[in-house]
Amino acid sequence: MELFTLEHKRLWRTPRVWICVLLCFLYSVLYGGVLSFQWFVFGSLGEDTTSPYENNFDGYFAIRDWQERFSQFGDYWTDETLQKIVADYESYDPMERPGLQSMGDWILASSYLNKLYPELEDNANQTYQPLIHYVDTEKLTDFYGKRQWYLDFNLEVARQGGLLTEADVDMLQQMNSQIEEPWKYGWTQGWNYILTGALPNISAKIAPFLAISLGLLFSGEWHDCTAPLLHTTKHGWRKLARVKVMSGLAFAAELFVLIAGGMVAAQLIFFGTSGWDMPIQFIKEVAVAPWNMLKAELFELAFIFLGVIGYAGMTMLFSSLVKSNVLALVFSLSITYVPNLLGRYLPLWAQNVSQYLPLVGAPTDIFRTNVFHIFGKGIWMPYMLISVPILIGVICLPLAVGSWARRQRT
């Protein structure tokens, strides 16, 4: 334990590590969280509406306005709710308060209209105005029936395209049947941003900070010429390697807690907890998971945490395999950057496989209907995306220990 404490303290004292942690916190929590909430995502529109950085610095109050405005439409989502929101939009003068339009649930209503009520479109409409501008609200009925039809249609297209089997469709429909109706309702755009913007952004951006912090954990000992010395100490082989790995994992977990904790704290301050029990179908209508927003957030946090641990495992393995800091960094960064930058040039199977690498896949897969097949059995993709990265990381850990704890051949 003492060795772990000393090693962990040493890791945190390394300048590049705390600089990385600081930058990661500033980028993810301050920029991606606090400033987004208060300023350039939820702040009311300024005079120049072409740039989000021209928004007013009033997000905290704007969010409360949104929550209050949309609470008048009831606690449950019914045909009447949709009709009222559409009617509200039609009667709303966007010039009344600049910016009110940007984060209202009219966006949600408009999306539903376009997808679930295409028959109401006026094909003679030459101004290409969205349906919400002119639809007859009386005709907005049978919302849940329309949604079921739209889901059936999407699943059938996927089945005919070979993406899903008959059994997959049955499994997804079974999941969908567990969604309680009518849906609980409140203002949705805050949760939408958290689940499709803020948290996925952490997942996508935390990797380089981890790579720089942990990529040199083992290779740095060669760079600093301390490796030969450490290797001649009693615990300098397996025990030190185990302690380094534990320290690396602890660091990854601490970084996650700092970043995710900061983000959740900011979320609670700005948005509160209202709407936690709304279904995720408010974010994507064809989502089949019978989950509410809170469960989805917990899944995304778990996805990031397990990805971070898996990524840390891979990074530490690379670090133990090479003696060059540069190579260790390049290999570590390539885990995420190669699939992201070169993904489109890879064959489809390689693109699919790369999604299982830590911090490569997206937590937003919970809104999709992808299915992974293993031994003929279909597994809803998010379950694979959350479990495979951590398995990869765990497999890497003993390999990293073994790689460090061996006599050198050269």
Next chain:
Amino acid sequence: MELSIDRLTKHYGHKIAVDCVSATLGPGVYGLLGANGAGKTTLMRMLCAILEPTAGEVRFDGREVSAMGEAYRDVLGYLPQDFGYYPTYTAAEFLSYIAALKGIPRDRAGRRVRELLETLDLTAVADRKIKTFSGGMKQRVGVAQALLNDPKVLILDEPTAGLDPKERVRLRNLLSEYAGDRIVLLSTHIVSDVEAIADRVFVMNAGRFIMYGTVPELAEQVRGKVWELTVPREQARFWQERCTVANYRHEGEQVVLRIIADAKPADGAAACDPILDDAYLYHFGKEA
């Protein structure tokens, strides 16, 4: 207690770094002399069990050291040639960290660290970051870490590099005092360091031991091959180009040359008592 080396060999591709060397080391101070590239560091790293030999083995008290693992490292102290340290650590912190790696319990480690800081004259700078140290101070920290676990086998690669004369004397005395019933092996280019403290000396060239013995024994090997010749100053260059000149001393308009040669180099040359330097130069000549 015995450290035995049996036909130890290390190849790097076609290059032979250590070529089938054998020796048995009992308690005492051993010096390892050799020019750059002679194979000293490679040999030492194999003795420390951190480098895999191509052939041969190292045994400590009859047991193969790589198989002993932790048990061997528990009795080993090593100062690598390029001693690495953590720049942001103070001397005391660094030694405490190495003590933990050596498995020394915390309370004993604290005492031992203080003792060694005192012994190596580092107490006053114990809380300063190592990156602010001079080369000699860093080297003393390196020696201190090697001594932390009171090792039975102490292997020091160029321990006097970067030390000023006073520090070198202090270190030599420390090692002499420390040796007792332990095995101390030190490599160096500085023959006088070995001469002052080594009970026995290995001279290494091209991966092989070319000489082994006590300092007087090695010196004796070149008796009759060390000459003093007094020549006019303008002839000094001629002799330096033609022979191995161990020393060059002015005496008025004349120069006294100490020449290493198999035969008497000139009529006026007089044989003199050899020292270890002469034996070393006899084998390494101008290379040294």
